[in-house]
Amino acid sequence: MNGSAAIDIRDLHVRRGRNEVLHGIDVQVPSGSITGLLGPSGCGKTTLMRCVVGTQIVESGTVTVLGSPAGSVSLRSRVGYVTQSPSVYADLTVRKNVAYFAALYGQPSSAVTEAVDAVGLTRFATQKAADLSGGQLGRVSLACALVARPEILVLDEPTVGLDPLLRVELWERFEELAAAGTTLLVSSHVMDEAEHCASLLLMRDGYVLAQVSPGGLREQTGETSLEDAFLNLIRASHVGSEN
Numbered sequence: 359m360n361g362s363a364a365i366d367i368r369d370l371h372v373r374r375g376r377n378e379v380l381h382g383i384d385v386q387v388p389s390g391s392i393t394g395l396l397g398p399s400g401c402g403k404t405t406l407m408r409c410v411v412g413t414q415i416v417e418s419g420t421v422t423v424l425g426s427p428a429g430s431v432s433l434r435s436r437v438g439y440v441t442q443s444p445s446v447y448a449d450l451t452v453r454k455n456v457a458y459f460a461a462l463y464g465q466p467s468s469a470v471t472e473a474v475d476a477v478g479l480t481r482f483a484t485q486k487a488a489d490l491s492g493g494q495l496g497r498v499s500l501a502c503a504l505v506a507r508p509e510i511l512v513l514d515e516p517t518v519g520l521d522p523l524l525r526v527e528l529w530e531r532f533e534e535l536a537a538a539g540t541t542l543l544v545s546s547h548v549m550d551e552a553e554h555c556a557s558l559l560l561m562r563d564g565y566v567l568a569q570v571s572p573g574g575l576r577e578q579t580g581e582t583s584l585e586d587a588f589l590n591l592i593r594a595s596h597v598g599s600e601n
């Protein structure tokens with residue numbers, strides 16, 4: 359990690375429908391490392407990611423990405439985003455889906471092979487996306503983002519529905535990307551995945567309770583399990599409690 363912030367979020371308030379769902383978030387995401395965004399369903403992880411990629415209307419505050427306001431045209435090829443619902447062309451094969459994005463971003467065919475391999479879909483490269491399982495479709499989406507070789511990768515629950523071996527392999531891939539300088543912001547509600555992250559953003563009910571390393575979280579709470587440590591932090595924070 360080189361120490362500078364790739365993403366700088368200041369006093370961010372976001373409203374969705376009638377409710378404020380992010381309540382003054384202040385966060386700096388370090389470049390060239392993996393930051394895990396963790397918290398229970400509905401706490402605001404996707405909303406925060408949408409702010410980073412510039413697809414969310416914000417009420418107030420600032421989101422600066424690689425020195426520019428989130429959503430700037432200049433960031434389009436520099437920031438990759440993989441949503442929870444896969445967006446791929448059903449009538450194209452796995453390889454052609456990825457090749458399409460490679461062409462958009464001027465990447466060679468070797469990058470296509472590499473991206474398909476990185477998500478464990480080499481065996482399915484010539485299969486139509488329409489004939490894949492949900493988890494496999496998600497991986498095609500991921501390969502489409504990887505092939506562009508963005509400086510920042512924002513991944514919303516990329517390992518949901520994957521078998522344990524593939525999950526481990528994907529996290530290894532994320533670690534390789536971070537080691538090569540890519541900044542990854544990865545959401546999950548599985549605490550054991552937190553172990554792979556250099557920094558954790560622990561969210562609850564629209565607040566960031568802490569930004570801390572896995573080791574720091576253990577130290578701060580005196581717990582050995584990250585799951586227990588997070589619970590400990592939630593109990594201490596009173597966020598979401600009625601009194």
Ligand SMILES: Nc1ncnc2c1ncn2[C@@H]1O[C@H](COP(=O)(O)OP(=O)(O)OP(=O)(O)O)[C@@H](O)[C@H]1O
Binds near residue numbers: 379547
């Ligand atoms: N389109 C919408 N209109 C109104 N409220 C919304 C909308 N989308 C999300 N919300 C609300 O915003 C809050 C944050 O949702 P968000 O999807 O960011 O949570 P999350 O942590 O990503 O959840 P999950 O882990 O289930 O994906 C929730 O209370 C949710 O009900």
